[in-house]
Amino acid sequence: MSAKRQFRIWRGDETGGDLQDYMVEVNEGEVVLDVIHRLQATDAPDLACRWNCKAGKCGSCSMEINGKPRLSCMTRMSTFGDDETVTVTPLRTFPVIRDLVTDVSFNYEKARETPAFAPPPDVAPGDYRMQQVDVERSQEFRKCIECFLCQNVCHVIRDHEENKQAFSGPRYFIRAAELDMHPLDTRTDRKEYAQAEQGLGFCNITKCCTEVCPEHIKITDNGIIPMKERVVDRRYDPLVWLGSKIFRRGETPQTSVTTARQGSATPSSATRSGIHSHAGAPTTRGPRRRRRAASTGIGRCPTRPRRRSTTGAGFR
Amino acid sequence: MTTTTRIERHHYDVVVIGAGGAGLRAAIEARLAGKKTAIISKSLFGKAHTVMAEGGAAAAMGNVNSRDNWQVHFRDTMRGGKFLNNFRMAELHAKESPQRIWELETYGALFDRTKDGKISQRNFGGHEYPRLAHVGDRTGLELIRTLQQKIVSLQQEDHREHGSYDARIKVFSETTITELLLDGDRVAGAFGYYRESGEFILFEAPAVVLATGGVGRSYKVTSNSWEYTGDGHALALRAGATLINMEFLQFHPTGMVWPPSVKGILVTESVRGDGGVLKNSEGKRFMFDYVPDVFRNQYAETEEEADRWYTDPDNNRRPPELLPRDEVARAINSEVKAGRGSPAGGVFLDIASRRSADEIRRRLPSMYHQFKELADVDITAEPMEVGPTCHYVMGGVEVDPDSGAAFGHVRGLFAAGEVSGGMHGSNRLGGNSLSDLLVFGKRAGGHAASYADGLAARPKVAVDAVEAAVETALAPLQRDTGESPYTLQQDLQAVMGDLVGIIRREGELADALVRLAELRERVAKVSAVGGRRYNPGWHLALDLRNMLVVSECTAKAALERQESRGGHTREDYPAMEPKWRQVNLVCALDGDTVQLTRKPLPKMRPELIGLFDRAELAKYLTDEELADFDALVADAGEADNR
Ligand SMILES: Cc1cc2nc3c(=O)[nH]c(=O)nc-3n(C[C@H](O)[C@H](O)[C@H](O)COP(=O)(O)OP(=O)(O)OC[C@H]3O[C@@H](n4cnc5c(N)ncnc54)[C@H](O)[C@@H]3O)c2cc1C
Ligand code: SF4
Ligand code: SF4
Ligand code: FES
Numbered sequence: 040m041s042a043k044r045q046f047r048i049w050r051g052d053e054t055g056g057d058l059q060d061y062m063v064e065v066n067e068g069e070v071v072l073d074v075i076h077r078l079q080a081t082d083a084p085d086l087a088c089r090w091n092c093k094a095g096k097c098g099s100c101s102m103e104i105n106g107k108p109r110l111s112c113m114t115r116m117s118t119f120g121d122d123e124t125v126t127v128t129p130l131r132t133f134p135v136i137r138d139l140v141t142d143v144s145f146n147y148e149k150a151r152e153t154p155a156f157a158p159p160p161d162v163a164p165g166d167y168r169m170q171q172v173d174v175e176r177s178q179e180f181r182k183c184i185e186c187f188l189c190q191n192v193c194h195v196i197r198d199h200e201e202n203k204q205a206f207s208g209p210r211y212f213i214r215a216a217e218l219d220m221h222p223l224d225t226r227t228d229r230k231e232y233a234q235a236e237q238g239l240g241f242c243n244i245t246k247c248c249t250e251v252c253p254e255h256i257k258i259t260d261n262g263i264i265p266m267k268e269r270v271v272d273r274r275y276d277p278l279v280w281l282g283s284k285i286f287r288r289g290e291t292p293q294t295s296v297t298t299a300r301q302g303s304a305t306p307s308s309a310t311r312s313g314i315h316s317h318a319g320a321p322t323t324r325g326p327r328r329r330r331r332a333a334s335t336g337i338g339r340c341p342t343r344p345r346r347r348s349t350t351g352a353g354f355r
Numbered sequence: 356m357t358t359t360t361r362i363e364r365h366h367y368d369v370v371v372i373g374a375g376g377a378g379l380r381a382a383i384e385a386r387l388a389g390k391k392t393a394i395i396s397k398s399l400f401g402k403a404h405t406v407m408a409e410g411g412a413a414a415a416m417g418n419v420n421s422r423d424n425w426q427v428h429f430r431d432t433m434r435g436g437k438f439l440n441n442f443r444m445a446e447l448h449a450k451e452s453p454q455r456i457w458e459l460e461t462y463g464a465l466f467d468r469t470k471d472g473k474i475s476q477r478n479f480g481g482h483e484y485p486r487l488a489h490v491g492d493r494t495g496l497e498l499i500r501t502l503q504q505k506i507v508s509l510q511q512e513d514h515r516e517h518g519s520y521d522a523r524i525k526v527f528s529e530t531t532i533t534e535l536l537l538d539g540d541r542v543a544g545a546f547g548y549y550r551e552s553g554e555f556i557l558f559e560a561p562a563v564v565l566a567t568g569g570v571g572r573s574y575k576v577t578s579n580s581w582e583y584t585g586d587g588h589a590l591a592l593r594a595g596a597t598l599i600n601m602e603f604l605q606f607h608p609t610g611m612v613w614p615p616s617v618k619g620i621l622v623t624e625s626v627r628g629d630g631g632v633l634k635n636s637e638g639k640r641f642m643f644d645y646v647p648d649v650f651r652n653q654y655a656e657t658e659e660e661a662d663r664w665y666t667d668p669d670n671n672r673r674p675p676e677l678l679p680r681d682e683v684a685r686a687i688n689s690e691v692k693a694g695r696g697s698p699a700g701g702v703f704l705d706i707a708s709r710r711s712a713d714e715i716r717r718r719l720p721s722m723y724h725q726f727k728e729l730a731d732v733d734i735t736a737e738p739m740e741v742g743p744t745c746h747y748v749m750g751g752v753e754v755d756p757d758s759g760a761a762f763g764h765v766r767g768l769f770a771a772g773e774v775s776g777g778m779h780g781s782n783r784l785g786g787n788s789l790s791d792l793l794v795f796g797k798r799a800g801g802h803a804a805s806y807a808d809g810l811a812a813r814p815k816v817a818v819d820a821v822e823a824a825v826e827t828a829l830a831p832l833q834r835d836t837g838e839s840p841y842t843l844q845q846d847l848q849a850v851m852g853d854l855v856g857i858i859r860r861e862g863e864l865a866d867a868l869v870r871l872a873e874l875r876e877r878v879a880k881v882s883a884v885g886g887r888r889y890n891p892g893w894h895l896a897l898d899l900r901n902m903l904v905v906s907e908c909t910a911k912a913a914l915e916r917q918e919s920r921g922g923h924t925r926e927d928y929p930a931m932e933p934k935w936r937q938v939n940l941v942c943a944l945d946g947d948t949v950q951l952t953r954k955p956l957p958k959m960r961p962e963l964i965g966l967f968d969r970a971e972l973a974k975y976l977t978d979e980e981l982a983d984f985d986a987l988v989a990d991a992g993e994a995d996n997r
Binding site for chain 1: 398399400401402404406407416453454457458460461462463465466467468471472473475490491493496497500504505507508510511520551580581582613614615616617620621721724725728729730839840841842845883884885886888889890891892893
């Protein structure tokens, strides 16, 4: 059940590069990463790509396959047509190191800035008591395998280098949300922090991050939107605060969104399918094109972006 | 030579090689002890093998069954390892695991809960009571992320105090260490390269903790990633340390067998812990036919009893599907050989007919996705096909049980986690690795810190050693006459898989050694095309020599040990031999050659051996040892009467 298939793989480094064509054998049941490994063992021994687990657990093998941000170890060849050319390019939001490997240090920097879990000072190790229902909300976010596909796809930084300073991205919004919902975390300003320091206000709830998440984390609905809700005075009344930690499940989540930077952005599907555009990528890729910041207009997330330049005209 | 002057140099008190559970826990401890600490890893931060662990971390917290305690855990661990374990390590592990797990909660971990709000614990093979703290089937992810986040929190403290996140603990990701550097018999530093740039980097440090994980990439069918090339094992050998128990490899009974490209990927034991059963092509639950004598009393004899155990474990014996892994792997192997295998050459693992679809999706979410997405199999509706896969190496650096300091003639070298040996004896119980990482990671990090404190003067790195390391590292790129590293790896995997696999024979092992010697010549001449920047071919070329020396250790020790025990099965010596239980096989390097010596196992302390009953010990001990045991019991009896 093996056949030759056409692959186009971006090869190069920060000085430039282009798509190269390969004809490569593909066997039944294989995923894109298997094909890349076969190329390494045959035609392209120095083809750079990251991987570890080959089972969708480590989040190392993120790349863009036919323009879609995917885990290559979980993208089966059978999902493509028999004569379809498979085009593989590196994540676009991060600087290329070589071939399919990008510099994702942006994410680690943002992780380092997000304030850590603040344990209750008076509870001894071994005495932590939490109910399953209360930990489940945070557990959803802790499923994150840090593939950074959501970061890659978010229009706020995808083609806007200038926003990276002020914007932590969906991965770190859910980290803040996870701690906000942690039954025993003692910091009370996670939401405020997300607004003031992580740039939550840039997010206009296009949900592209949720769409690409291989762990199916409901990043927007369960993480970002609840973080955007502001409960007035919640912070200043310890009793109310305690109540909110314990009873929050019973509350109806507020969906009206007020952010510091934008007037309002309503998470309606009309926005997504109507004004919001998925076609974000320019057709040719010169040096990084700078466009207006998302906070000034309507965001575009290339969940289904067009292909990267095929002309090799210098990759950023 | 001018190269050395251009090499980036760093000074640390403690360098931890490896960013899995063991490495991160060690680094936390060293940093808490006030040492300037570096963490080095071949992959990105948070991607080490530990992230893949599924089932859970074993710790006798007694949350689900209050009868559990460290003594029971200790007994299970010794049994699982067929009494070849270093008893002191098994003891420390059983005693300290609960604290190490609880500590994770103070770092922010969120384990699944019991009804009364404690950490939930699940059943696993070889564990008498539900003992594995878990988060669904992604426990390793929780563990590594929690430790990663604890390190971030320490860095935030340092940032507040010193103005820099990296002031006292820094992560060097995608950096591979290729050599340890010595000053006489003392560790002086570590040398390696940045994968990204191919540039070299030198760490000067008096104490090094090895936490590099395992060796599985020497096998084709494995659950292990590209990182598992035995680097730490090889680095230790070359630095003058010794390895023990290298003949013992764990073949996990349930790896995927179809499609071929995913062959070897792990199917967690939790599937069986949560009720899944193994069947052959005739639909028979064959494990009942494979309960060995030593375990006869603890396992159910009928399907009815086995099924009752899930709800009433106090009055029934456990299902034989939950025997230790070596037993289950051998049983599957025999069924397939006898022609009762599944179409793809495995057996059937069935949870669909045993639990509701909802429950399966809730308790085993990543297994559900893994099969759905990689094999088009809906595990809530149909059985999985599974077969043995190379999973874990019990053997590793021979260490002092309390401190993790390496034996042999080197000082300042410590090891923890999968790269260390002894703790698991001849076979590791599922869930005992994650807790091992925490217990011995902490110990190794702490002892490395106090070793560094106790030094009057810092060992010095010798320039010629650095030059030699540079030369060795660049050689494959400068040669264009040798073979491809990928071809060599395939050939090595073929030798190990075919001749040093799950069932071993004298002739084949001897043959393997001849072939490994040939491979050694070829590996010495390997060529890598391309440049120094992120070049996986070059990286593999450098890993090969480590894989090779570790494989030689395994083959040599496997040939020497003329018995079957745990992860070492000899077709020509099928029985367990009490005399061999008293022997550890120790590997050391003499020049380039692996030297094997026999070393007596440390003797269990009276109060520990007293935890077992005589009937059980009789299955493992020699007559003299039993006589000693009887004398001990008689003494204790007399003491009672006095
Ligand atoms: C699929 C799977 C499931 C498992 N499930 C369980 C389970 O449920 N319970 C359980 O207890 N155990 C389980 N195990 C076993 C357990 O996960 C491992 O034994 C354990 O994680 C090893 O941890 P470690 O800290 O020793 O090393 P690892 O986590 O493997 O980390 C090794 C580190 O060393 C680094 N390294 C290696 N060589 C070098 C070098 N030359 N230079 C620099 N860095 C280097 C690597 O980059 C990595 O960071 C499982 C294993 C697998 C594969
Ligand atoms: S919802 Fe859209 S804008 Fe907001 S974080 Fe996700 S991708 Fe970015
Ligand atoms: S939230 Fe999802 S998409 Fe984003 S990094 Fe985590 S796993 Fe990846
Ligand atoms: S290799 Fe781990 S997620 Fe793809």
